[in-house]
Amino acid sequence: MTKDQLIAFETDIADEFNAAKIPAPVHLYFGNEDQIIEFFGRVRAEDWVLCSWRSHYQCLLKGVPPEELKREIMACRSISLCFPAYRIVSSAIVGGVLPVAVGIALSIKRSGGSNRVFCFMGEMTAETGIAHECVKYSRNHGLPIHFIVEDNAKSVCTDTREAWAQPRLSFEEGDDPFVTYYRYESKYPHAGAGQRVQF
Numbered sequence: 001m002t003k004d005q006l007i008a009f010e011t012d013i014a015d016e017f018n019a020a021k022i023p024a025p026v027h028l029y030f031g032n033e034d035q036i037i038e039f040f041g042r043v044r045a046e047d048w049v050l051c052s053w054r055s056h057y058q059c060l061l062k063g064v065p066p067e068e069l070k071r072e073i074m075a076c077r078s079i080s081l082c083f084p085a086y087r088i089v090s091s092a093i094v095g096g097v098l099p100v101a102v103g104i105a106l107s108i109k110r111s112g113g114s115n116r117v118f119c120f121m122g123e124m125t126a127e128t129g130i131a132h133e134c135v136k137y138s139r140n141h142g143l144p145i146h147f148i149v150e151d152n153a154k155s156v157c158t159d160t161r162e163a164w165a166q167p168r169l170s171f172e173e174g175d176d177p178f179v180t181y182y183r184y185e186s187k188y189p190h191a192g193a194g195q196r197v198q199f
Contacts, residue, residue: 001060003033009066010056013073014193024076025191027054032150032184036061039118039148039180046115048087048104050097052122053079055090062088095121095130098147102134105145117145123169123183124155132170139178151183156190 010028017026029036040061043049051058056078059069064083072081079092091097101119108115125131126149138145149171153160161167171181 001037003037006033006037006057006060009060009070010188013056013070013078014188016074017193022074022076022078024078025053026073026078026193027191028186028188028193029054029057030186030188031152032182032186033057035182035184042146043118044115046087048089048101048115048117049120050101050104050117051081051088051090051120052094052097052125053090053092054122055081055088055120058090058120059083059086059088062086064088095125095128097121098125098130098134101145101147102138102143105138105143106141108144109142113144115144117143118148119145120148120150122155123149123151123153124158124160124163126171127160127164127166127169135176135178139176145178147179149179149181151181152186153183154190 010030013026014028016022036057043062045063049058049062056069059081060066064086081090089097089100098119098121101117105117108117121131135147151169155163160169171179174181
C-alpha cells in the first residue's frame with residue numbers, strides 16, 4: 001500500500017463522514033504516512049498489531065482489504081476495528097490494548113513462537129501508568145513486543161506537553177530499544193473530518 005493510497009482511503013472516509021453517512025466517531029490519520037509505511041517494513045503476516053481508536057492505516061498495511069475495512073467503518077466500527085484473521089486488534093479504550101499486547105507477547109514467548117507483537121499508542125497514552133508498566137514488564141521479561149508512540153502533540157484538543165508541564169515526553173529521546181517514537185502533524189481534528197478548533 002502506497003502513501004497516496006493511504007491518503008486516498010482516509011480522504012474517502014472523511015468525505016463519507018462529512019456527508020453524514022457514518023453516524024459514529026471516526027479518527028483519521030494524516031501526515032505520518034512515510035513513518036508508518038517504513039515501520040511496517042518490519043511487520044510480518046504472522047505478527048500481531050494492536051492499536052487504539054485510530055487504526056485505519058495499520059489495518060490497511062497489515063493486509064486488510066480496503067473494501068472490507070470500509071464496510072466496518074461504515075458500520076460504525078471505526079474506533080474498535082478487529083480483524084483476527086489478519087492478527088490486528090484495536091480498542092477505543094485509552095491504553096486498553098496495551099496489557100492485551102503484553103499478554104499475547106508473553107504467550108508467544110512461553111510457547112516458543114517466532115512471531116512478534118507491535119503495539120501502537122498515542123503520546124498522551126504513553127505518559128500513563130499503564131504504558132510505563134507494560135513497557136517495563138515487557139523489557140524486564142524479554143518479551144517479543146515493540147511499542148510505537150505516535151505523537152501528534154494533542155490529547156483530544158489539549159496540548160500534551162502543556163498538560164504535563166513537560167517540554168519533552170518520556171519516550172521522545174528514543175533510547176529504549178522496546179519503543180519507537182515519532183512525531184507528525186495531522187490536518188484532521190481528534191475525531192471527525194472538519195477543521196480543528198483549539199480553545
